[in-house]
Amino acid sequence: MSFVVGLTGGIGSGKSTVADLFAELGIVLVDADLVAREVVEPGTQGLAAIVEHFGAALLQPDGQLDRAALRQRVFNNETERQWLNALLHPLIRSSMAEQLANAKSPYVLWVVPLLIENGLCKDCDQVLVVDAAPELQRQRVLARDKSADADAIMARQLPRDERLQYADQVVDNGGNLADLKAQVQFLHRQYLSMAAQKRL
Structure with a gap:
């Protein structure tokens, strides 16, 4: 069985961007939305x-x-x-x-918007939460879909502070792309090491 990193975050937090950066490093994605x-x-x-x-x-x-x-x-x-x-x-x-x-791949990224809500953390070796301020989430959702009711969707999801309690690691997606890439590369090295340990 692969070493599984569960990736989650609220709507508009930037999960897809983060997942794509891991994919660029050769990591297989299993994306619940796809x-x-x-x-x-x-x-x-x-x-x-x-x-x-x-x-x-x-x-x-x-x-x-x-x-x-x-x-x-x-x-x-x-x-x-x-x-x-x-x-x-x-x-x-x-x-x-x-x-x-x-x-x-050495580990697999399991991208699930409702990973925590659906009780899937138990099937992950690590849980990575992509975090962004609610105002930024709202802006991103509306930029993607002007008709979306961002507040209603966010209200159905786990509150931000509660989601963060489940995280083994957190990516702060409130900055620029260079900062995001640096965080992903740092985590990638950590996960490679953890996955190698698991295989021993």
């Missing part, structure tokens, strides 16, 4: 079940899932949200477990 898209690709059992439950109106002309329409359907409907989670979570977990087991 896997969540893969399990509802055309031809998958995930998409077939969604269409059967919600109807074909949630399909785009090319047969892809209209993720925005699905989000709207479930965001304020707890029953539908629970149904969707019950369908997708086992598919996503199974796919992620397979990718984690097959990762060939």
Whole structure:
């Protein structure tokens, strides 16, 4: 089994940027958001079940899932949200477990926005939290999607101080890219050393 570093952080904290910097160093990423898209690709059992439950109106002309329409359907409907989670979570977990087991880099970065909320820390050797001030998170979310309700999304996530309590390491993403790269390179050396120790 690979040495697993769980990467998490609130929305707009910059998880993807940090993950990409690790990938540039040759580290395999297992990204929950990417896997969540893969399990509802055309031809998958995930998409077939969604269409059967919600109807074909949630399909785009090319047969892809209209993720925005699905989000709207479930965001304020707890029953539908629970149904969707019950369908997708086992598919996503199974796919992620397979990718984690097959990762060939010295350690693997497991990128999960709700790593802590979903109780996945226990499956990680280390937990790395990407941290940014709430005002900065809000700015980044709105820069990406003007219509996003950043406050509502942030309210559904773990409070910042609570998230930090789970961290073995923290990346401060409030500065510039050069600073971020330096932090990632420092952590990379640490994780290589820890992973080598685990293999002994």
